[in-house]
Amino acid sequence: MSAILTIAEAAKQIAAKKLSPVELAKTHLDRIKRLDPQLNAFLMVTEERALADAKAAEARQMSGSLRGPLDGIPIAHKDIYGTAGIRTTAHSKLLEDNVPTRDAHTVKKWADAGTVMLGKLSTHEFAFGGPSFDLPWPPARNPWNREHFTAGSSSGTGAAVAAGLILGGTGSDTGGSIRGPAALCGIAGIKPTYGLSSRAGILPLAFSLDHAGPMAWTSEDCALLLQGMAGHDPEDPASVNRPVADFTAEVGKGVKGLRIGVVRHFFETDHRASDATRAGIDSAMDFFRKEGAEVRDITLSPAADYHAVGYLLMINEAFTLHAPWMRDRFKDYGELFRDRVALAATFSGADIVQATRRRRLLCREMATAMEDLDIIVSASQPGEAPRIADVPKWANMEKPSFTMPCNVTGFPAISICTGFGQGGLPVSMQLSGKPFTEPTLFRAAHAYETATSWRNKRPAMAA
């Protein structure tokens, strides 16, 4: 068993006064000092703030006034999440000196829940341009093999959680930026339902596709972190005003009776995933069947249809946001961001309306497919992480993404580890559900994670 605690384990020990939040914070700060120079997961370590947060948590622990399971838990934020008085750069020269005056809504919620903030985490430039080597800071490295890619754009969060530098962190997901790094770094990450968690105070990439969500070692930890993030915020026009579910309510209830559809054509023919990825999904479906779930294959539109709609809308919305800077400060952007976003110049308003119309059909298709299902299963990524030096500029455009369908539709989706491939790096699967059924996703993900041994293995460098 790994010596690094999960959030659920740490919370129990803190509540029982068997673990000091200050000692826990110091342990993680030491790990950051020792390991992060090899990973580049952090853009900034906020040691003073962390120790102040930890001391406050410890005072609450001693006085019996803990605020809940996140009190005293070491976390960090992707550097597009605004942090009051703390530099927020989007990993870009353009915002090298940007110091927000307010916390993002979700940053404040986690702080109010008692989390201990260790710092700001690397990202792809403005959550899109990466892995880049022409920015003021280097890209994050994969702790399972530092020559390999973390995926992006929540690259620092993926690396930092996998290496045990933090117990959880924030990510954002416009086309797969939470689930991709979760998959390649062998952790869990959930893109919640569109509107469940506020994006206010987070630097946007594409308004209609952006989601804020947590990443952690286990799905149960993601449930705890999401509980601390979710809720209505009038400052985000997409934020829903409805009661927030208890995300751990179904954890431990098993999968008996769940109806699961596998979109096999996504990862077998539309974009063929690696043998290890497909074997991992097959093995997971065998487990779900054995435990009493009903599992069957389903057919949706080709993954390329979802990908085309999502990608065009994403670069169109990103260009709308960045056009003034791209005109005036073109060379301050990294090559990958500016070249990808500049492609918005090659299509018309009519093309975007057509993409939006097709989006509606795809939303309806997925909703119809889910009428008699609880969960849809696909791959998260096509395989193990490639070498970081071998990731082409157009890699995220060329082949259909497995994660984009849930950005296009707004449905929730979680990525969890399903084992390791031939190169010794993690492989994964993705579980998606109907809007606001996150508790069911956590239920199935937790059942699988606790029945397999993958959560017991950390990267060698993290030992």
Next chain:
Amino acid sequence: MSASPIDEAELKVLLARAGLPHSPEQVKAILPGAEIVQRLLARVNAPLPREAEPALTFKVEQK
């Protein structure tokens, strides 16, 4: 769903019209991406039924 071809000259004009003047080398570097975008456009521009209206991307009751 065949893609319309795009060449360097056309791409240079489109970038300039968007206020993004590029050097010939920069245009050449972006051209492979523009070719992929043409394939994506071909896919979204396949004929759609008239009832595919953009105003209802998300169900009202989801809000």
